[in-house]
Amino acid sequence: MEVRLTDIRKHFGPVRANDGITLTVAAGTIQGILGENGAGKSTLMKILSGFQPADSGIIELDGRLVRMRSPADAIRHGVGMLHQDPLDFPPMKVVDNLLIGAPGRIVPRRREAAEAVAALAASFGLALDLKAEVGSLTVGERQQLELIRLLWLGARVLILDEPTTGISADQRGELFDTLRRLAAQGKTVLFVSHKLEEVQELCMRVAVLRQGRLVGEALPPFRVDNLVNMMFEREVSLGDRYACAPGKTVLRLSGLGAEHGRIRFEGLNLEVKEGETIGLAGMEGSGQSLLLQTCAGLAPPISGRVQLVGADLTGKTYRQFKRRGVAYVPATRLEEGLIPGLSLAEHFLLTEKKSGIFINKERGRRIADERIAQFNIKGTPANTVESLSGGNQQRALLALVKPGSKLLLLEQPTRGLDVESVIYLWSKLKERCRGREAIIFTSSDLDELLRYSDRILVFFAGRISGPFQAASTTVEELGHLIGGGSASDGTGPCVAVDGAAVGGAGTDVAGTPVAGGLYD
Amino acid sequence: MDGTTLVIGLAGVLATASPIVVATIGETFAERAGVINLSVNGTILLSAMGSFVVALNTGSLFLGFLAGAFVGAVVALIVAFGSITLRQSQVAIGFVLTLFCRDLAYFLGNPFMGEKGPMLPVRPIPLLEDIPILGTMFFKQDVMTYFSFVLIVVAWWWIFRTRPGLVLRAVGERPEAAFARGARVSVVRYVYTTLGGALVGLAGPMFSLGVKAGWKGTISGLDGLGWIVLAIVIFGAWNPVRGALGAYLFGLLQWLSVVLQPHLQSIPSQVLQVAPFPLMILTLLFVNVGNAEWVERVLAALPEPVRRVVAKAIRALRVVQPRSLGIPFERD
Numbered sequence A: 001m002e003v004r005l006t007d008i009r010k011h012f013g014p015v016r017a018n019d020g021i022t023l024t025v026a027a028g029t030i031q032g033i034l035g036e037n038g039a040g041k042s043t044l045m046k047i048l049s050g051f052q053p054a055d056s057g058i059i060e061l062d063g064r065l066v067r068m069r070s071p072a073d074a075i076r077h078g079v080g081m082l083h084q085d086p087l088d089f090p091p092m093k094v095v096d097n098l099l100i101g102a103p104g105r106i107v108p109r110r111r112e113a114a115e116a117v118a119a120l121a122a123s124f125g126l127a128l129d130l131k132a133e134v135g136s137l138t139v140g141e142r143q144q145l146e147l148i149r150l151l152w153l154g155a156r157v158l159i160l161d162e163p164t165t166g167i168s169a170d171q172r173g174e175l176f177d178t179l180r181r182l183a184a185q186g187k188t189v190l191f192v193s194h195k196l197e198e199v200q201e202l203c204m205r206v207a208v209l210r211q212g213r214l215v216g217e218a219l220p221p222f223r224v225d226n227l228v229n230m231m232f233e234r235e236v237s238l239g240d241r242y243a244c245a246p247g248k249t250v251l252r253l254s255g256l257g258a259e260h261g262r263i264r265f266e267g268l269n270l271e272v273k274e275g276e277t278i279g280l281a282g283m284e285g286s287g288q289s290l291l292l293q294t295c296a297g298l299a300p301p302i303s304g305r306v307q308l309v310g311a312d313l314t315g316k317t318y319r320q321f322k323r324r325g326v327a328y329v330p331a332t333r334l335e336e337g338l339i340p341g342l343s344l345a346e347h348f349l350l351t352e353k354k355s356g357i358f359i360n361k362e363r364g365r366r367i368a369d370e371r372i373a374q375f376n377i378k379g380t381p382a383n384t385v386e387s388l389s390g391g392n393q394q395r396a397l398l399a400l401v402k403p404g405s406k407l408l409l410l411e412q413p414t415r416g417l418d419v420e421s422v423i424y425l426w427s428k429l430k431e432r433c434r435g436r437e438a439i440i441f442t443s444s445d446l447d448e449l450l451r452y453s454d455r456i457l458v459f460f461a462g463r464i465s466g467p468f469q470a471a472s473t474t475v476e477e478l479g480h481l482i483g484g485g486s487a488s489d490g491t492g493p494c495v496a497v498d499g500a501a502v503g504g505a506g507t508d509v510a511g512t513p514v515a516g517g518l519y520d
Numbered sequence B: 001m002d003g004t005t006l007v008i009g010l011a012g013v014l015a016t017a018s019p020i021v022v023a024t025i026g027e028t029f030a031e032r033a034g035v036i037n038l039s040v041n042g043t044i045l046l047s048a049m050g051s052f053v054v055a056l057n058t059g060s061l062f063l064g065f066l067a068g069a070f071v072g073a074v075v076a077l078i079v080a081f082g083s084i085t086l087r088q089s090q091v092a093i094g095f096v097l098t099l100f101c102r103d104l105a106y107f108l109g110n111p112f113m114g115e116k117g118p119m120l121p122v123r124p125i126p127l128l129e130d131i132p133i134l135g136t137m138f139f140k141q142d143v144m145t146y147f148s149f150v151l152i153v154v155a156w157w158w159i160f161r162t163r164p165g166l167v168l169r170a171v172g173e174r175p176e177a178a179f180a181r182g183a184r185v186s187v188v189r190y191v192y193t194t195l196g197g198a199l200v201g202l203a204g205p206m207f208s209l210g211v212k213a214g215w216k217g218t219i220s221g222l223d224g225l226g227w228i229v230l231a232i233v234i235f236g237a238w239n240p241v242r243g244a245l246g247a248y249l250f251g252l253l254q255w256l257s258v259v260l261q262p263h264l265q266s267i268p269s270q271v272l273q274v275a276p277f278p279l280m281i282l283t284l285l286f287v288n289v290g291n292a293e294w295v296e297r298v299l300a301a302l303p304e305p306v307r308r309v310v311a312k313a314i315r316a317l318r319v320v321q322p323r324s325l326g327i328p329f330e331r332d
Helices: A041-048 A071-076 A094-099 A110-123 A139-152 A169-184 A196-202 A224-232 A288-296 A318-323 A333-337 A344-351 A361-375 A390-400 A419-434 A446-452 A475-482 B003-032 B040-058 B061-085 B090-112 B134-138 B143-161 B163-173 B175-180 B185-211 B225-235 B240-259 B269-274 B276-287 B293-301 B304-317
Strands: A003-012 A015-025 A030-034 A056-061 A064-066 A079-082 A157-161 A188-193 A205-210 A213-218 A249-260 A263-273 A277-282 A303-308 A326-329 A407-410 A438-442 A455-460 A463-469
Touching: A003 A041, A015 A041, A015 A056, A015 A205, A015 A213, A030 A041, A030 A169, A030 A196, A030 A224, A041 A056, A041 A079, A041 A157, A041 A188, A071 A079, A071 B175, A079 A139, A094 A110, A094 A139, A094 B163, A110 A139, A139 A157, A139 A169, A157 A169, A169 A188, A169 A196, A169 A475, A188 A196, A196 A224, A205 A224, A213 A224, A249 A288, A249 A438, A263 A288, A263 A303, A263 A438, A263 A463, A277 A288, A277 A419, A277 A446, A277 A475, A288 A318, A288 A326, A288 A407, A288 A438, A288 A455, A318 A326, A333 A390, A344 A361, A344 A390, A361 A390, A390 A419, A407 A419, A419 A438, A419 A446, A446 A475, A455 A475, A463 A475, B003 B040, B003 B134, B003 B143, B003 B163, B003 B185, B003 B225, B003 B240, B040 B061, B040 B090, B040 B185, B040 B225, B061 B090, B061 B185, B143 B163, B143 B185, B143 B240, B163 B175, B163 B185, B175 B185, B185 B225, B225 B240, B225 B276, B240 B269, B240 B276, B269 B276, B293 B304
Parallel strands: A030 A188, A030 A205, A079 A157, A157 A188, A277 A438, A277 A455, A326 A407, A407 A438
Antiparallel strands: A003 A015, A003 A056, A056 A064, A205 A213, A249 A263, A249 A303, A455 A463
């Protein structure tokens, strides 16, 4: 289906989110929509998918003028949108989730629907567990589910908003294959992203937005510097790899095991030194977050010990971990990290040492001004956190973690951020490493893991392999390990560090011992 | 106590608990849609009084029950209008309404205190009533008790097996996603809040024209039951079947407090009378014990096979509320 947008305008107060955008996408095209955080990509897509009405402008599908009053309207016209955070119902069964919003009789025929959807999924080589609860699936699986659901409802234009955030490399490969197949069937795909390499790999055309305007279009072969120039109006350099000189041991895990739901790992031995950065790789939901939570005292270990600078903290509470210098930064910024409705100044006051029972507004503003400058946050002390863009929320979250911690635990710290924000964030994090703070972080971005970690642990179905030296591991090797391959049959030998680090055999989900990567 | 007395006693529990069952299911509908209607206690009192007066003056039980449902629906509509359309606090509106309706019931009902009104007759179901034990318990009841049995099944089926039920759950869980799927969030909330209110309103006449016939003002013994209903909805995990079991448990506790009184002379009768209320709170605590952090720690220390079984059991008991409960929906 051909999509034609003409002179789309939308403003929020004084901000012109879309300032007269005109764009035509031919049927069967995978069109990339590129732009930094806040460039107006999401607004444009929300207008096309009926979530927000435009102030003015025309939408035509196959030459027919359409009005989208609601997302349900849009899907009736064949336009479906896949959100960065899948708009589904976590406590419900997958089948129920599919049936909500699907037309049909009062008593739905569950089995028929399940079979139809399963067949559709299979035709794209995807396997959906229709009996599972949505909440037990990984973000990647939920995304596949949404994609299949939209196709099942007859979507011919698919909008994907930052779809690769939070999914594994394998799932990304599957997604891209599916999208290519859809394009070949004549469906139109709008792929919103700020990740240049993905756009390069997948898209047939790219439109670049900046400050609410369409600043240019490009056809393959795409030149990265050209696209970056269009996005930022200047050049952005990745900077050099920073390696730290590790010092004393900060964290020692011995024979650690933990379990949450169906995720479980056992027998993990690891020593983390001052100033060191450990990356946790693996498909989302393979146990990386669980390890972070165990190290933060949020999840009690079922076996083994956690020691922090010599003190045994096994089974102690989060407060005690925190008091000893562990800082945990969760992936969901607005749910767990920040408090919607409170201003930046109030956030900083909350984390400061208490002085009396009254709020010292002046002090809050002062601290906020200081940190805003220091962390380059685009906002004022009076701004509520939810009014900030994703990148700025992440900066604010990091600014809340006071310097002088011993161990930073970061869950997906750069999720949803554009290149420039990622570079900035890591420059700040590496400053902390120089200040002898150790970092453990999770990411689904292999390049990020290799660039910023000193050592990498790889999670696969509850088995942990490594640690591998990041400097001497390639993207291909890492991708192979994440997919469940072992290092020995990989494309090349990975270098593992101290032999005592990981005790080889882990235990898989079902509880039977499996080969533990390197040391078997 | 011999067998017959026990069976009749249990049949009585089913009958006396039936208004609580109906009110619980009504409130379950409203809360599944994301609206807490806190006016339940006042609604039951006002509808009990109103329907009694209507039945007394018209001589029609049917009109009495209709009046009860009408009162409940109107009160619920006020809650819905205030919280959905005006986006005001559901708790504040419901709380004020519950106090207002209670006092209104006592005030308007004053002239009719102690009058003898009509009462719902017991209608045994032929053949079925002859089944030993079960016949007496389930098939020698009044019409509204039968209605409560049917309602449990129908409400469960509607919520968990039909398409509109799915939409109802979706709206209460994640209204923004439900909206994206084409649900009319506000309409759904209005409909189920009003319907739920009408069911709560039926509980009033089920007392005043049934199990606690008559209107005796402040000593009617109905004040407080509405609050128990709100607790049972939570105990029932917003599931009509589990909610009904909670209502029967409460009815059983009330019955025991009466039956055991002669045998427990040393305990003041007032203690036994109020005992069901704190016992319900304890039950609620027990059901939700899995949400406590210390439980996870204790569990982690158990041997593996035991831990798995216990963890599973606790997870099954645990109650998770509809995520958007009490939160107004705003389309951005």
